[in-house]
Amino acid sequence: MTIQHVSTLAVHAGESNHSYHSVTMPVVHSAPFVFHTTAELISVMAQKGGGNNGERVEYGRYGNPTVRTAEKKIAALEGGEDALLLSSGMAAVTTLFLAYLHPGDHLVITNDVYRHSRLFSENFLRQVGVQVTLVAPRVEAIAAALRPTTKMIFSETPTNPFLRVVDLAAVAALGRDHDILTVIDATFATPVNLQALSYGIDLVLHSATKYLAGHNDLLAGAVVGAAKRVQPVRALQGSLGNTLSPGDGYLLLRGLKTLALRVQRQNENGLAVARYLEQHPKITTVFYPGLPSHPDYALAQQQLRGGGGVVSFTVAADLMETAHFVDALQLSAIAPSLGGVESLVSQPALLSYYNLTPVERAEIGVSDNLVRFSAGIEESDDLIADFAQALAKIPD
Numbered sequence: 001m002t003i004q005h006v007s008t009l010a011v012h013a014g015e016s017n018h019s020y021h022s023v024t025m026p027v028v029h030s031a032p033f034v035f036h037t038t039a040e041l042i043s044v045m046a047q048k049g050g051g052n053n054g055e056r057v058e059y060g061r062y063g064n065p066t067v068r069t070a071e072k073k074i075a076a077l078e079g080g081e082d083a084l085l086l087s088s089g090m091a092a093v094t095t096l097f098l099a100y101l102h103p104g105d106h107l108v109i110t111n112d113v114y115r116h117s118r119l120f121s122e123n124f125l126r127q128v129g130v131q132v133t134l135v136a137p138r139v140e141a142i143a144a145a146l147r148p149t150t151k152m153i154f155s156e157t158p159t160n161p162f163l164r165v166v167d168l169a170a171v172a173a174l175g176r177d178h179d180i181l182t183v184i185d186a187t188f189a190t191p192v193n194l195q196a197l198s199y200g201i202d203l204v205l206h207s208a209t210k211y212l213a214g215h216n217d218l219l220a221g222a223v224v225g226a227a228k229r230v231q232p233v234r235a236l237q238g239s240l241g242n243t244l245s246p247g248d249g250y251l252l253l254r255g256l257k258t259l260a261l262r263v264q265r266q267n268e269n270g271l272a273v274a275r276y277l278e279q280h281p282k283i284t285t286v287f288y289p290g291l292p293s294h295p296d297y298a299l300a301q302q303q304l305r306g307g308g309g310v311v312s313f314t315v316a317a318d319l320m321e322t323a324h325f326v327d328a329l330q331l332s333a334i335a336p337s338l339g340g341v342e343s344l345v346s347q348p349a350l351l352s353y354y355n356l357t358p359v360e361r362a363e364i365g366v367s368d369n370l371v372r373f374s375a376g377i378e379e380s381d382d383l384i385a386d387f388a389q390a391l392a393k394i395p396d
């Protein structure tokens with residue numbers, strides 16, 4: 001039968017093994033993998049034709065059964081033919097870039113992306129001769145930046161930290177018309193809220209550290225799409241060695257089974273907190289794609305099944321008053337991640353963008369009073385009560 005629903009796929013997809021009659025996929029802690037006879041070795045090698053699809057491998061740098069099960073589950077969740085897991089979201093970003101971009105090639109990357117994806121493009125890729133253009137996360141800006149040498153369009157949706165939503169059908173059409181690889185970092189969306197591949201996007205990327213794993217306890221990255229498009233990234237990973245460990249593969253697999261439940265709750269919590277903050281006199285702006293005031297609300301309504309758990313907002317306060325408000329929150333720990341079961345909060349000016357000057361921060365819209373909240377799976381009433389008491393501490 002064909003499974004229709006993400007919540008069912010999250011539990012069952014990829015899980016065909018039942019080794020040792022175990023309900024759950026065991027953690028296979030082995031670096032090399034054995035062949036019973038040389039005839040078996042030759043037959044496996046002949047089948048692989050010198051390549052590697054992550055299935056029957058001889059060495060852990062090329063694949064692992066536990067990790068492979070998680071890859072299959074993620075591929076099914078995204079509606080992709082294949083998925084590759086790597087040791088972090090940044091391993092996924094950088095290995096993908098290195099696999100597809102060569103000196104003389106041109107990359108168009110939207111400017112509201114995870115800081116290190118942007119830094120790697122602006123610094124490292126430019127140094128090795130890749131041309132890089134940063135544009136606003138709008139399709140007209142992307143189209144205007146294309147050149148004959150453009151090989152990749154890369155964006156997040158929703159973006160980090162301003163939750164802009166990118167028109168995926170239009171981006172995919174640009175890619176098709178100009179023979180350009182389109183890549184979407186869908187970390188904030190998750191496959192519960194969006195399947196970017198269904199819009200014709202070529203590859204979807206995740207920091208699986210966030211919602212996919214969901215428990216703030218591991219680092220992982222994923223690249224999903226047609227097998228022939230994932231393959232160059234898998235081949236390069238075999239040389240770079242940035243593989244996911246079997247233990248983390250198991251934790252990810254375990255986390256994935258509750259993905260739909262968690263994200264549904266995080267959608268509810270994100271929306272409830274965004275609505276609460278928007279009407280609060282001490283809050284100046286709320287960035288959340290599920291609010292009608294968001295510039296991409298209409299697109300978000302069409303494209304996303306939920307607004308997600310991240311809410312960014314500015315407080316009517318200066319840098320240190322905002323910091324005191326953040327300190328006063330009792331249910332949200334101050335930490336630079338998102339998507340886990342525990343709510344987290346960060347003040348980007350003092351965390352991810354600490355080493356920029358106020359002028360540099362202003363250029364990318366990161367003001368002193370900007371706060372990014374990542375809803376966990378707590379009860380929204382409790383989260384709102386916590387915001388209420390912390391906001392009450394901001395001086396008039």
Ligand SMILES: Cc1ncc(COP(=O)(O)O)c(C=O)c1O
Nearest residue numbers: 088089090114160187207209220
């Ligand atoms: C949208 C997005 N992409 C990629 C990354 C990098 O992922 P990781 O921290 O797993 O390397 C992050 C991390 O915050 C992110 O938010």
